[in-house]
Amino acid sequence: MEVHDAATAARAGRLHTSRGVIETPVFMPVGTQATVKCMTPAELRELGAQIILGNTYHLMLRPGLEVIRKAGGLHKFNGWDGPILTDSGGYQVFSLAKLRKISADGVEFQSHIDGATLFLGPREAMAAQATLGSDIAMAFDECPPWPCDREYACRSLELTLEWAARCREQSRPGHQLLFGIVQGSVYADLRERAARELSAMDFDGYAIGGVSVGEPRHLMSGQVEMSAPHLPVGKPRYVMGVGTPPQMLEMIARGVDMFDCVLPTRVARNGTIFTARGTYAIKNAQYREDFGPLEEGCECYACRQFTRAYVRHLLWANEILGLRLTTWHNLHMYVNLLRRARQTIVAGGFDEFRREFVAHYQERTEKNETV
């Protein structure tokens, strides 16, 4: 880690990959199906994205790993030449697919698209991520739902740790980093045990999983606080599938470096606009003749070129350009918020920045959804 904040556990770091250095804290746009929805790679670069995600489960099902292998990997297939992080597919297998059988080797399941029987475990997940050629691979894990009784959390964690060890043993492309995933639900001792055991396996980074799976807000921070202190200081920490702007800042203050979330892109397509003061619904009547930008002072393409009245019109008229512009703005807001967080960690003043941001941010009721 480059710099540690004086007042909080926040850190500014640099994560080296073969496709470039990622400056953390960082927000990673989600490219589930080999595309960040609505956006080209060039546009992602323009708004400052350093790294994007791909979802192994979705890509396995469509277009299929064989197509991506023949294309020369995911970067060649989708035209994004910066770093890519892939998940292991575990989260989607447990949340989207119809499960058949679970064993130490992995999970037999049925595709949610065509019902085909498939198998995914540590071996298959690592092979899939090798084929995708991602720069950061994730260990195969089980993400327990919330609420989750202690007995289930315990058994699930056994499996996750066993799978982590197996993933660690698989061969992978020379350039590929591998992150382990801390689970353990809301149980502090399980979280600590997971963090310690994974640390001993010496991964390149550590995710804190099972956050934002439906639990009340105060438990979210709690799960991070139970995990982060037991992870090695010199390695990046990633909270998967989170969150709102204030949630990310609070987790940065607790020592987290990396985030991904579909929230900014998903709600963009319903017309929800993220700003430093909170969100608003651009389709509301009050913006009908509002010729200001989506967010005053924002330098994204949508704000530089178009007005609220125009974007509102496009959304009501079901025009794709409307979805592009709201997506562009929201991603820009997220990516730049974390860039500013980094700047204040490096230059000093992060804690004040965080407090002021959170104080001025009007929470609304969007659901914090994950892929």
Added chain:
Amino acid sequence: MEVHDAATAARAGRLHTSRGVIETPVFMPVGTQATVKCMTPAELRELGAQIILGNTYHLMLRPGLEVIRKAGGLHKFNGWDGPILTDSGGYQVFSLAKLRKISADGVEFQSHIDGATLFLGPREAMAAQATLGSDIAMAFDECPPWPCDREYACRSLELTLEWAARCREQSRPGHQLLFGIVQGSVYADLRERAARELSAMDFDGYAIGGVSVGEPRHLMSGQVEMSAPHLPVGKPRYVMGVGTPPQMLEMIARGVDMFDCVLPTRVARNGTIFTARGTYAIKNAQYREDFGPLEEGCECYACRQFTRAYVRHLLWANEILGLRLTTWHNLHMYVNLLRRARQTIVAGGFDEFRREFVAHYQERTEKNETV
């Protein structure tokens, strides 16, 4: 007109507007609801678009003329600073709305969106286009359907000529050109009469309307041949809502300069790709592992950056980027086909270019639809 082709009636010209010179023959992308579907103004520039369309009827209904007036006109509203041509709304009133009453003053109708009672005639259509601030306005006309008996065509033409004269009398913004529209269905004497009477009214250009309204293909060229020779040589001629690439080249050979059509953008969204050899369906299984561009040799953004396999995947996965890329390619193909037609008219060899293009173009069965 700058250059007349030796072997055909084709011409290369330059149409001066206050927002720039349009080199003809030209294809004009259609921006029905204040956006060319999927595209930003910058992208339209990049692919070579010189002028775009706006549809008065659609814009009247949504967002409403008052919003666009307050925005400072259609250019300010949608961010396209090149020339815009607007239609009069007549075509949509007769084809989309529920008609109430027709008189010499215009048409009372009900909005197809919310059923509101509205009125559009020569006076209102010109006032609307003045508010939009388009660079080229179209006279208010009735476009008769096909088939159309002679008596109806005759009565309809009377109304269209009366309305043309009334449009000519309306005041309009100093920079705005006004085109008259030749109707007369498939009747040669009516078409000739319309062309002569409109010519006598001295418009800035002339559209040939009522083409591609469901009539057999051989009648399409016929309607152009009945009209074009009776129009002044020094003014641009515009066939509205047409057509396929071979149809445009055939009409250029008959003296037409300007075209608009939703075909390339509409079928793009179903995965139909236009090439110099005809169209194909990118969603077909044969392109699953095809890592060539959408069209070999094409220099559009989609073809430079992405493969058929990737675009096919995006469309099957219902990803918006897929619609963007197919739209981009098809518009590039249309705009550049007419640019090449112009080059061959200027340099010589248009007739050979046209014959070879048409001979190699595989017709398929897409419907040639209009807005």
